[in-house]
Each structure stands twice: as C-alpha cells, then as structure tokens.
Amino acid sequence: MSLTKLENYAEGKWVSSAAEGETLYNAVTGDAIYTAGSQGLDFGAMMQYARKVGGPALRKLTFQQRGLMLKALAMHLLERKEYFYTISAYTGATRADSWVDIEGGIGNLFTYASLRRQFPDERFYVDGDAAKLSKNNTFIGHHIMVPREGVAIHINAFNFPVWGMLEKIAVNLLAGVPAIVKPATLTSYLTEVVFREIIRSGILPEGSLQLICGSARGILDNIETQDVVTFTGSASTGRMLKSHPRILSEAVPFNMEADSLNCCILGTDVQPGMPEFDIFIKEVVREITTKAGQKCTAIRRIIVPADRVEDVQIALGKRLQTNVMGDPSIKEVRMGPLAGISQRNEVREKVQQLARTQSIVIGNPDNFEVLGADKEKGAFLPPLIFLNTDPFTNTDCHNIEAFGPVSTIIPYDTTDDAITLARMGMGSLVCSVVTADDDIAREIVLGAASMHGRILVLNNDCAKESTGHGSPMPLLVHGGPGRAGGGEEMGGKRGVMHYLQRTAIQGSPTTIGRITNVYQQGGKQHETDVHPFKKHFEDLQIGETLTTAKHTVSETDITNFANVSGDNFYAHMDATSLEGTIFTGRVAHGYFVLSKAAGLFVDAKKGPVLLNYGIDECRFTKPVYPGMTIGVRLTVKEKIAQEKKTPEDIAKGIVKWLVDVYDETGETVAIATILTMVKMKDQG
Known part of the structure; x- marks a missing residue:
C-alpha cells in the first residue's frame, strides 16, 4: 500500500518531493503512515520569493491590519480544530496534550491579534520617548522600528507541531515579516494539515508563509543580513546551526530555544x-x-x-x-x-x-x-x-x-x-x-x-x-540563558521587536514629528478656524492646535475644588503649614489645573467626540498659586483607527492630544496626554 506523501508549500504552490523521502509512523501502532521529503526544492528561490513577494505585501499593511489578519486566521483555524485533533492522535498525544498544542497555538494568534492595540496604525513603530539634544529643543532624537526586509526561517521541534509553528508566525506576521516554516519531520504531518488550512483560508498575503516538511539541509547557505533564524530543539543542534558561516558573516539574528534541565x-x-x-x-x-x-x-x-x-x-x-x-x-x-x-x-x-x-x-x-x-x-x-x-x-x-x-x-x-x-x-x-x-x-x-x-x-x-x-x-x-540557548521568544511587544530594525533618527521636532506621524513637543503647530472637537477623525491633522482662553486661579477655586474632591491636603488648605516645603503659599491642586484645562479646551456641544478615553501620562511641573493665569495649547499628537466590531458599530478612532498648560510667563505648569474616542465620517 502506497503511503501518503506530504507536500511542501514553496513559491505560492504545493510541491511534492522528487523522491520518496523519510517514512513517518503512527506513534501508537507503529504503522507507517506518511513519507516526507524535500528533494527538488530550491531553497534560495523560496527565500527570494519571500523577500520579493511576501515582504512587500506585509509591509504595506499597518500593525492594525496585520493584527486583524491574525484574528481572522485564528477564527478560521478554530472552526477546523476537531480535524486537527484526529491527526494529532497519531503523534501519541492525548486530547489534553493536543489541546495545549492546537488550541494553545491558535490562542497565540488571538493574543498577538489583540496586541495590535499597543502599536500605532502605521507600518512602523515609534519606540520610547524623544531625547532632547539641544538647549533650545530645536534638535532632538528619537527611535523608530521598521520591519526587517528579509525572511524569518523557523526551525521547529517535533513535540509541538502546531503550537511551535503558530507561536512563531504570529509574531513575525504582526511585525510584517514573511516566514519559511521547517517543522521537525517526525511530526510534520500535523503541521502540514494546519498549514493547508492557513493557505486555504486566503487570509494572508501571497508569499507570507512557506513550508518545508522534509529536510532543509543547506537552507542557511542562502540567508542574508535582513533575515532572522529561530531554532527550537536540542542544544547541540542549535549550537551547530548558530555557528554557520552565513549566520556569522551576515550578522543574522539567531534566536535559540533549547531543551534544558x-x-x-x-x-x-x-x-x-x-x-x-x-x-x-x-x-x-x-x-x-x-x-x-x-x-x-x-x-x-x-x-x-x-x-x-x-x-x-x-x-x-x-x-x-x-x-x-x-x-x-x-x-x-x-x-x-x-x-x-x-x-x-x-x-x-x-x-x-x-x-x-x-x-x-x-x-x-x-x-x-x-x-x-x-x-x-x-x-x-x-x-x-x-x-x-x-x-x-x-x-x-x-x-x-x-x-x-x-x-x-x-x-x-x-x-x-x-x-x-x-x-x-x-x-x-x-x-x-x-x-x-x-x-x-x-x-x-x-x-x-x-x-x-x-x-x-x-x-x-x-x-x-x-x-x-x-x-x-x-x-x-520564553527562553533562557546558557544551556537553554540564550534566546527569547514571544514576550508580547518584545517578541515583535526581534523582527524590527531599531533606528535612531535626529532632526528638528517638526521634522521628527512628520517622519513619525506623532507630534513632538516643540514642533510647529497650526491652528484652524474650526474647533478640533467639531472635526471627525479623518479631518484632524497631526500638529493641529487649539490655543484656549485663559483663567486666573483664585483661592476660591482651590477651596471649591477641595470641597468637591475631598482632597484637603495641607499644601492646598493651610498656609501656616508650609514651612520646610517647596511651596511659598497655598497651591492649587494638580488635578484642579488639569480639570480647569479641560474646561478651557472642551467644546460643550454634541459633535464627533464620543467620550474621554483616558490619560496616558501627566506631570505637574510648576506650582500654581492664586493670582497666576493659566492657558492651554491642545495639540493633536497621534491618531489610531479602530475596527468596527459589528456592522452596526460606530466607525471611530482614538485621538491622543498633547495638553500643554502654561502660565502668564509662558512656562509649562502641567503636561499631559489625553485620549478621546472620535467618530469617523464613514459609517459604512
């Protein structure tokens, strides 16, 4: 009786090995069930296909789009899980064992789909805070992270043929990098079944993924500097691969997760x-x-x-x-x-x-x-x-x-x-x-x-x-030092960053703001005749600023806010208790300053702004005493579109605003980033 020959997926099509390949067995009965081989595959061509077709297609998508792609893929695979369970039994796995492998792997896709909310609606990521590099803040530095323009090669172990693949591709796909998956041949028949469903779904852009069920000996001869190699398996095999001349000469990142004690x-x-x-x-x-x-x-x-x-x-x-x-x-x-x-x-x-x-x-x-x-x-x-x-x-x-x-x-x-x-x-x-x-x-x-x-x-x-x-x-x-390989996988955003190139950028705040599409403090601002709270999400522009009317703070303001909030901290209420403090008199509550700022910049009438979504960061940088006058510069800092969860859902996005509260001398007394949910024009 002829055995089922596993196929490889290369350059956008399913390909059978030119030779019979290795025989694979049912772990329970010992019966031969499949053969797996890779003879005839051109690994170099596969990698070029990933770089030239898959990479550009993925990089055209934003983090939000890539995340939604992972969500759709997870839902597709979850609907077909029972068939995966039947094949998993051939590996010797119980239902509970298979649950960890199959549904645990699909769960990784869901997790990384949700992680998109921690990334901008952009094709790149802005990392950390800006660095002030000059006295007058006309020259700053920042970091951006862009997808590597290579291919991820995943060399996986036999013990988790589904989880091992899905936990890795979830990360590289969210980052915008294509992959070639090489499961351990011993249990590759289960990986191939799940991979077929991934391709059949049509959810991923062409060239995003390829599969080698048979031997991939020699594939590392074709790696280039923009590629990434990950390995899961024995420490001895990992060390041998990590020392490959192309890994060293091309300075290719090699993430190793080895068995450990x-x-x-x-x-x-x-x-x-x-x-x-x-x-x-x-x-x-x-x-x-x-x-x-x-x-x-x-x-x-x-x-x-x-x-x-x-x-x-x-x-x-x-x-x-x-x-x-x-x-x-x-x-x-x-x-x-x-x-x-x-x-x-x-x-x-x-x-x-x-x-x-x-x-x-x-x-x-x-x-x-x-x-x-x-x-x-x-x-x-x-x-x-x-x-x-x-x-x-x-x-x-x-x-x-x-x-x-x-x-x-x-x-x-x-x-x-x-x-x-x-x-x-x-x-x-x-x-x-x-x-x-x-x-x-x-x-x-x-x-x-x-x-x-x-x-x-x-x-x-x-x-x-x-x-x-x-x-x-x-x-x-997931990883560890020493014998465990010295690598890291997953880790939320940390894992995604393994597939991104971090680049320091320097320039004026306005230029850096234009590059990052995030307003940088000190950059040029522009005002319009229309209050920004009257504008839909699409019409708001990064750097657009509202300069508000001003308010002179009084002792009555402080007393009234204490009564409303219940905050009777001595520095606000008792001028006789300030000896040994930094204050020279009763000081306004920081949250009064922020609340009053909101009162100055909010447009009260119903409009596209749906709600206050929260505060990302807030600092009170200078005491505000009675008699001081404050004003606000409200600037569009960043915009993140949100998907509609149902056809009836309101099309909307999150707008981050830089709230700069300043006094009569022009010096900042409070700085905050607040978030609002803003309606889009398009309800379709």
Missing part, C-alpha cells in the same frame, strides 16, 4: 498535609506525564528538602500508579507514547547514562502495561523517577536530559543549597518554586533568576488559576 523546588516550609505539598506533587506529575514528558519546559529535576524526600517519593509513586498509559483515543488513558520509536530509543539511552550515577526509585523501563496498544510496536515508555542522594558530586542529572517521562529527585539542606542546585543546570527555560512563605520565594527567585528565563511561584492562593510550570505565555518571554 528545568527544576521544581519544594520550599523548606512545606510539610505533608499542607495544600502546597499537594500542589507540588500534582505539578511534578503533570509535567512528567503531559506529552509523555516531551516538553522543553518539563521538570527534569525535583529539588526537595532532604527530610521530605521519602514523603515526596511515596506521594509521587501513588500518583503515578494511577496514571493509565496507552492508546490516547481511549477515554481512560492519561499518557500516550513518545512521538516515535527513534525518540523512545534515544530516551532509553539517556536513562542508561543517568543510571550510572543514580538509581530508579519509581517505574521500570522494561516492565509496564499499556491499554489498547502493543507496547513494543508503539513508542511507549513509562514514567521513570530517579533518586540522586549526592547531587553535588554525582552531577549527571544536571547535564544529561532524557527527553521523555524521566525526572530525578534531588535532596537539599538549605535554601542556598536549593538555589545552587537549580543553577547547576547551567541555564534553564523555567524553574518553579512551591512555597507558602513569600520570603523564601523572594530569596529563591532573586538567587536563581540569572540562570532562568522564567520562574513560577506556586502557592494555595494562585494554584487554581495558574497555567502551570510548563506553559509559556504569549505575553511573557
């Missing part, structure tokens, strides 16, 4: 019977059995107080006894096989290496049962727990990783010892700490942070809603 620490305060003890046992068992331990974030080292080793060992043993292993399609099964026989054999080799310096105390690699499957034909391996009684001398557990359901109990005496043991992993993706004592938590976090990309602190307060030790979150960085 993550740990979970039980605090010295936690005793059996405490909620935290049960939380610890549950978390360790979950990380050993989820995806059969095939997670880059899985717990490999279980660090426990020496006098609680026996309690932990007994509790883990009882929990793992109830773990049903077998065909993941069976309802009772909680743990499936590893992803393939080759993977099982590799884990067995690592188990033998670890057994030279420590002993297995839970599980037997040769004697175990599976439900609904043949344990020899399928890639099954039971949970195995070692005990290392001398972890400072016998250090294999800190250096050898068995990428499966394998972990080691490691005793410690003091919190300092626990920190040292955690750091002996020489760089990890994640460490978790289970303790009810916040002082212990602080000590471990600060002591271990430099060697970990993420630290989770679990106690009874947060455990029910915690996403757990092994779950990287889209808005937090």
Whole structure:
C-alpha cells in the first residue's frame, strides 16, 4: 500500500518531493503512515520569493491590519480544530496534550491579534520617548522600528507541531515579516494539515508563509543580513546551526530555544498535609506525564528538602500508579507514547547514562502495561523517577536530559543549597518554586533568576488559576540563558521587536514629528478656524492646535475644588503649614489645573467626540498659586483607527492630544496626554 506523501508549500504552490523521502509512523501502532521529503526544492528561490513577494505585501499593511489578519486566521483555524485533533492522535498525544498544542497555538494568534492595540496604525513603530539634544529643543532624537526586509526561517521541534509553528508566525506576521516554516519531520504531518488550512483560508498575503516538511539541509547557505533564524530543539543542534558561516558573516539574528534541565523546588516550609505539598506533587506529575514528558519546559529535576524526600517519593509513586498509559483515543488513558520509536530509543539511552550515577526509585523501563496498544510496536515508555542522594558530586542529572517521562529527585539542606542546585543546570527555560512563605520565594527567585528565563511561584492562593510550570505565555518571554540557548521568544511587544530594525533618527521636532506621524513637543503647530472637537477623525491633522482662553486661579477655586474632591491636603488648605516645603503659599491642586484645562479646551456641544478615553501620562511641573493665569495649547499628537466590531458599530478612532498648560510667563505648569474616542465620517 502506497503511503501518503506530504507536500511542501514553496513559491505560492504545493510541491511534492522528487523522491520518496523519510517514512513517518503512527506513534501508537507503529504503522507507517506518511513519507516526507524535500528533494527538488530550491531553497534560495523560496527565500527570494519571500523577500520579493511576501515582504512587500506585509509591509504595506499597518500593525492594525496585520493584527486583524491574525484574528481572522485564528477564527478560521478554530472552526477546523476537531480535524486537527484526529491527526494529532497519531503523534501519541492525548486530547489534553493536543489541546495545549492546537488550541494553545491558535490562542497565540488571538493574543498577538489583540496586541495590535499597543502599536500605532502605521507600518512602523515609534519606540520610547524623544531625547532632547539641544538647549533650545530645536534638535532632538528619537527611535523608530521598521520591519526587517528579509525572511524569518523557523526551525521547529517535533513535540509541538502546531503550537511551535503558530507561536512563531504570529509574531513575525504582526511585525510584517514573511516566514519559511521547517517543522521537525517526525511530526510534520500535523503541521502540514494546519498549514493547508492557513493557505486555504486566503487570509494572508501571497508569499507570507512557506513550508518545508522534509529536510532543509543547506537552507542557511542562502540567508542574508535582513533575515532572522529561530531554532527550537536540542542544544547541540542549535549550537551547530548558530555557528554557520552565513549566520556569522551576515550578522543574522539567531534566536535559540533549547531543551534544558528545568527544576521544581519544594520550599523548606512545606510539610505533608499542607495544600502546597499537594500542589507540588500534582505539578511534578503533570509535567512528567503531559506529552509523555516531551516538553522543553518539563521538570527534569525535583529539588526537595532532604527530610521530605521519602514523603515526596511515596506521594509521587501513588500518583503515578494511577496514571493509565496507552492508546490516547481511549477515554481512560492519561499518557500516550513518545512521538516515535527513534525518540523512545534515544530516551532509553539517556536513562542508561543517568543510571550510572543514580538509581530508579519509581517505574521500570522494561516492565509496564499499556491499554489498547502493543507496547513494543508503539513508542511507549513509562514514567521513570530517579533518586540522586549526592547531587553535588554525582552531577549527571544536571547535564544529561532524557527527553521523555524521566525526572530525578534531588535532596537539599538549605535554601542556598536549593538555589545552587537549580543553577547547576547551567541555564534553564523555567524553574518553579512551591512555597507558602513569600520570603523564601523572594530569596529563591532573586538567587536563581540569572540562570532562568522564567520562574513560577506556586502557592494555595494562585494554584487554581495558574497555567502551570510548563506553559509559556504569549505575553511573557520564553527562553533562557546558557544551556537553554540564550534566546527569547514571544514576550508580547518584545517578541515583535526581534523582527524590527531599531533606528535612531535626529532632526528638528517638526521634522521628527512628520517622519513619525506623532507630534513632538516643540514642533510647529497650526491652528484652524474650526474647533478640533467639531472635526471627525479623518479631518484632524497631526500638529493641529487649539490655543484656549485663559483663567486666573483664585483661592476660591482651590477651596471649591477641595470641597468637591475631598482632597484637603495641607499644601492646598493651610498656609501656616508650609514651612520646610517647596511651596511659598497655598497651591492649587494638580488635578484642579488639569480639570480647569479641560474646561478651557472642551467644546460643550454634541459633535464627533464620543467620550474621554483616558490619560496616558501627566506631570505637574510648576506650582500654581492664586493670582497666576493659566492657558492651554491642545495639540493633536497621534491618531489610531479602530475596527468596527459589528456592522452596526460606530466607525471611530482614538485621538491622543498633547495638553500643554502654561502660565502668564509662558512656562509649562502641567503636561499631559489625553485620549478621546472620535467618530469617523464613514459609517459604512
């Protein structure tokens, strides 16, 4: 019987390998199910296609448009998730395992779609605040970030064939950079199924994504300086790729996320019977059995107080006894096989290496049962727990990783010892700490942070809603130092910036404002005869300014505002209490100054302004005393269009205004950025 041949997606079309390629197997039954190859693909042409077709198409879109594109794609894939689940079962994943991979990956798309709100309605990003470079503020500096004009090459691991792809492309697509996805061939059949739906949706611009299911050996020979390479997998393979001559000569960013010897620490305060003890046992068992331990974030080292080793060992043993292993399609099964026989054999080799310096105390690699499957034909391996009684001398557990359901109990005496043991992993993706004592938590976090990309602190307060030790979150960085690769993925805006080039720009405030489309303080302003609150979103221009009438502040103003607000702070109300302060008399409330400013610049009649959306920043820079006269310069600073959520929704956008409140000398007394929601003309 001929096997289904996986296809690659190159230069806008599906392409079969010119040769049969590698045979792929059902992890549960051992049956051959697919072949995957890449013979005949021109990697150089694929990369040029991405640079010349995909890149320009994506860069024409704003962050807002790219974000909405991701949202539409996420909704499309979510509607087809059940089919993905059926294919995922071939990898040995249970329904719960597949949920993390499939719906977790789609969730990344939703998250980065929502992240568009933190970016402007522009094709570039303005980073940070302007730098004043001259005495009279006629010369300033700023930073902009533009999409790199290359291609992202994503070399992914076998354990999360959906999440691994979607969590990366969500970021590069929002940034405006095309990608070539290279999943691990072992489970590439699941990636190909999801990728087909991405292409079938027609949501992405042509050239945005390409796929290589077979070998991509030699692809790095074609990289150029504007490209980005990301890698997830073993540290040894990552180091080999990172040292590629083209990576070095072209100064190509290489983001590496490698498997690491993550740990979970039980605090010295936690005793059996405490909620935290049960939380610890549950978390360790979950990380050993989820995806059969095939997670880059899985717990490999279980660090426990020496006098609680026996309690932990007994509790883990009882929990793992109830773990049903077998065909993941069976309802009772909680743990499936590893992803393939080759993977099982590799884990067995690592188990033998670890057994030279420590002993297995839970599980037997040769004697175990599976439900609904043949344990020899399928890639099954039971949970195995070692005990290392001398972890400072016998250090294999800190250096050898068995990428499966394998972990080691490691005793410690003091919190300092626990920190040292955690750091002996020489760089990890994640460490978790289970303790009810916040002082212990602080000590471990600060002591271990430099060697970990993420630290989770679990106690009874947060455990029910915690996403757990092994779950990287889209808005937090995923990566780690040292053995973990030294890279970062995701992290919200931080991840997007990996695909952007930061450039310092210098010039006059007016010129920098025109380049960034954000008004820069000190830039030229222009006034019109029409009050800006009477203008629709489209008609407002960056730099457009309203200069208001003025108001002389009185003691009555201060007293009345105190009565209304309830703010009777002594500096506002008691002139006899000002000795030793910076004030020379009763001073107006800062919020009175801002409120009065609003009274001066607001147009009271109904118009396009729908509501006050909030304040981004506000500073009171000079005391305002009775008798001083204030006025306002209200300037359009930035505009961000909003999408209509329903056909009936009002077409609108957010306008950021620079509110400059000044006194009779012309000196600024308060400066703020306020936001309003403004109606658009077009309601279609």
